[in-house]
Amino acid sequence: MIKMSFDEKDNKSISLFFGAISNPKRFRILEALNEKGPMCVSELQNLLNIEQSNLSHNLKCLLNCRLVSREQNGKEKIYNINEDIKVLVNSINEHIKAYDTYIKSCDIVNPVNTKGR
Amino acid sequence: MIKMSFDEKDNKSISLFFGAISNPKRFRILEALNEKGPMCVSELQNLLNIEQSNLSHNLKCLLNCRLVSREQNGKEKIYNINEDIKVLVNSINEHIKAYDTYIKSCDIVNPVNTKGR
DNA sequence: AATATATATGATAAATTTATCATATGATAA
DNA sequence: TTATCATATGATAAATTTATCATATATATT
Numbered sequence: 001m002i003k004m005s006f007d008e009k010d011n012k013s014i015s016l017f018f019g020a021i022s023n024p025k026r027f028r029i030l031e032a033l034n035e036k037g038p039m040c041v042s043e044l045q046n047l048l049n050i051e052q053s054n055l056s057h058n059l060k061c062l063l064n065c066r067l068v069s070r071e072q073n074g075k076e077k078i079y080n081i082n083e084d085i086k087v088l089v090n091s092i093n094e095h096i097k098a099y100d101t102y103i104k105s106c107d108i109v110n111p112v113n114t115k116g117r
Numbered sequence: 118m119i120k121m122s123f124d125e126k127d128n129k130s131i132s133l134f135f136g137a138i139s140n141p142k143r144f145r146i147l148e149a150l151n152e153k154g155p156m157c158v159s160e161l162q163n164l165l166n167i168e169q170s171n172l173s174h175n176l177k178c179l180l181n182c183r184l185v186s187r188e189q190n191g192k193e194k195i196y197n198i199n200e201d202i203k204v205l206v207n208s209i210n211e212h213i214k215a216y217d218t219y220i221k222s223c224d225i226v227n228p229v230n231t232k233g234r
Numbered sequence: 235a236a237t238a239t240a241t242a243t244g245a246t247a248a249a250t251t252t253a254t255c256a257t258a259t260g261a262t263a264a
Numbered sequence: 265t266t267a268t269c270a271t272a273t274g275a276t277a278a279a280t281t282t283a284t285c286a287t288a289t290a291t292a293t294t
Contacts, residue, residue, distance in 0.1 A: 006149055006164050011141045013213050016223040018139035023225070023252080024128045027135075032123055041271055047123050054253055056272050057226045064223040066216040075261040075270050084212055088205075095201055096130050099183040106133040106181040108140075108281065109174045110244075140282080158241055171283055173242050192240050192291040225251065227274075 020065040025050055026058050030067060033081035034089055040076040137182040142167055143175050147184060150198040151206055157193035 020026060028048055033039060039047070045055055059079060062068045068079050081089075096103065137143060145165055150156060156164070162172055176196060179185045185196050198206075213220065 006145060011144045011148075013217050013220045014144050014209075015139050015141045016220050016225060017209070017213055018135050018144075019225050019251085020223055022132050022135035022139050024132045025252090027128045027131050028123060031128075042269090051254070052270090053255080053272075057253085060272080061223055061226045065220050066212070072261090075268095077271065088209065088212075092131075092134070092205065095183070095205075096134055100130050103130045103133050103182050106137060106178055108133060108136050109178045110246095110282085136281085142282090159239090168284070169240090170242075170285080174283085177242075189291090194241065227252085227276095 017065050020061050020067060023058065023061075025054070026062055026067075029055075029058060029062060029079075030081055030085070030089055033068060033079060034086055038078050038080040040073065040078050042076070044079070134182050137178050137184060140175065140178075142171070143179055143184075146172075146175060146179060146196075147198055147202070147206060150185060150196060151203055155195050155197040157190065157195050159193070161196070 021030070025048070029044060029050075032044060032047055036047070041052070041055060041059065044050070044059075045052055048055070050058070059068070059070075063070055063079075066082055067085050068081055070080070071078050138147070142165070146161060146167075149161060149164055153164070158169070158172060158176065161167070161176075162169055165172070167175070176185065176187075180187055180196075183199055184202050185198055187197070188195050
């Protein structure tokens with residue numbers, strides 16, 4: 001088994017995984033499922049005020065990353081947050097609370113807050 | 118203290134924080150610091166083959182998110198990974214290993230792999 | 235003080251991600 | 265078997281992120 005050197009590795013999965021979580025809407029979906037339990041798409045839609053097809057696209061992304069699971073119920077699809085992710089979602093809050101003001105200036109990746117973001 | 122409803126929350130810090138980790142180069146920087154210990158910019162540059170100013174921009178992002186810390190040493194700046202992040206970086210590997218093939222199809226956010234990503 | 239070395243910054247083009255629209259599919263009910 | 269409800273898909277414009285270039289700053293050395 002060939003081990004890549006540092007300068008070759010591209011961490012595709014890592015990137016997709018964290019990229020999935022990093023989107024505000026997707027994180028709100030995860031939070032909602034975490035706090036309120038399993039829900040179908042239209043329930044999420046009402047709760048979060050996200051347009052239907054956008055919600056569906058984002059759920060697909062979360063599902064691909066196995067951040068959520070899905071099961072059919074009649075014509076509805078019930079989404080549920082993956083157990084091992086709950087730990088992550090909760091644990092990271094410590095760090096973020098501690099450094100919130102710094103992080104807000106993060107500005108990925110160039111000059112700080114020129115866009116009033 | 119006003120608690121925002123689900124449909125108002127925007128999770129700015131969450132987004133910036135995970136966005137910072139989600140970039141492949143930035144994750145490689147974190148990995149390098151995690152595995153090889155504190156390093157100055159030019160050492161990272163040699164190890165990872167990242168162009169100087171790009172490295173500097175990315176380090177700034179990581180620093181803002183407090184994923185790394187920095188200290189001066191002569192004309193060098195020594196970067197170090199934040200302790201509480203090591204846990205995160207390591208723990209998430211379980212999930213990613215388990216679901217790697219799915220995650221690779223994640224494709225944030227639209228049609229799957231039309232771009233051969 | 236001038237020069238060299240190490241790192242940081244700002245502007246910007248290119249690449250990627252996001253939101254939205256129109257439409258498609260699947261399941262159930264009439 | 266058509267209609268309706270629930271969710272998914274593909275295309276694409278808009279927004280954001282990334283990489284790169286030129287240049288700036290900061291520290292040390294001569």
